[in-house]
Amino acid sequence: MNTSRSIIIDTDPGQDDAVAIFLALASDELQVLGITVVAGNVPLELTARNARIVCDLGGRPDIPILAGCDRPLLRPLVTAEDVHGNTGLDGVEIYDPDIQLRDQHAVDFIIETLRSQPSESVTLCPLGPLTNIAVAFKLAPDICARVAEIVLMGGAYFAVGNVTPAAEFNIYVDPEAADIVFRSGVPLTVLPLDATHHVLSNKPRLDALRAIGNRTGQAIADLTSFYERFDRRKYGSEGAPLHDPCVIAYLLKPEIFESRFVNVEIETSSELTRGMTVADWWGVTDRQPNATFAGGADADVFFELLTCKIANLP
Ligand code: RIB
Ligand code: CA
Secondary structure (H helix, E strand, O other), X not given: OXXXXXXXXXXXXXXXXXXXXXXXXXXXXXXXXXXXXXXXXXXXXXXXHHHHHHHHHXXXXXXXXXXXXOOXXXXXXXXXXXXXXXXOOOOOOOOOOOOOOOOOOHHHHHHHHHHHOOOOOXXXXXXXXXXXXXXXXXXXXXXXXXXXXXXXXXXXXXXXXXXXXXXXXXXXXXXXXXXXXHOOOOOEEEEOHHHHOOOEOOHHHHHHHHHOOOHHHHHHHHHHHHHHHHHHHHHOOOOOEOOOHHHHHHXXXXXXXXXXXXXXXXXXXXXXXXXXXXXXXXXXXOOOOOEEEEEEEOHHHHHHHHHHHHOOOO
16 A cells, blocks of 8 residues: 655745645645745745645645744844745735635644654655744654654755855754754755756746646746746856755655765854855764765656656646
């Protein structure tokens, strides 16, 4: 019997977050227990609304959506409207869907779900700053041992930073939260820019999504067409790196990614390198490995998987 893998997606939608959520909803190998929302790409009020829009477009009004932390643990919130637009979901129509947020705080949902589900049966999939996860771990340390795995998008090593020369956005926004998560001892897989920068959209790949003929394929093409202008201008790349969907693709087909089990620690004290993920890729320290860190990805297999799965949605 095909047993599905239970996941909680923690997210700051964001066009690429939206694609990740669509991919998860389209995959019967995964059971999405809930979507917890955090401030990141845009403020919490907008990321929460955007998560509702994505589940509405995906035809899944049943999915619990819960709002979480509206700012990092210690630092002022840094957002990314320059990348994602003022709505955070530029590229599709913005509307107020019937789906409503659950009343419970996202952190309480994470704690309650991990305590009630069988131990080591739930995978956490953070796609934004790690504030919700870190607060849950601090409020309820007992849940750490109950997490099957954390598979997150964040960080960079050879690819260096995208928000500063040293740091990737999700880690940069809340480095203290990332430090708590990376030191938690929970089995950890990291999809950093080193991997996600290989997963670039381009015209044939977006045309294939449009050719599916459903609204989610069209939405992904429209979202990505907006989102890619930033990377085209900054990197001169052909298209946009689909960062967050790499987390879901890893759950479905880990062989898409090359990775190595290494020590990764988070810079929290230096303002110059705040949020840097210091990956001991070459094993030059005696620091214990704590993360499976992806270094490469097969974009063709990724987009073949994405296009095949999205056909399952409305
Ligand atoms: O650096 C890329 C990450 O920052 C992605 O998760 C994107 O959605 C933004 O949150
Ligand atoms: Ca994100």
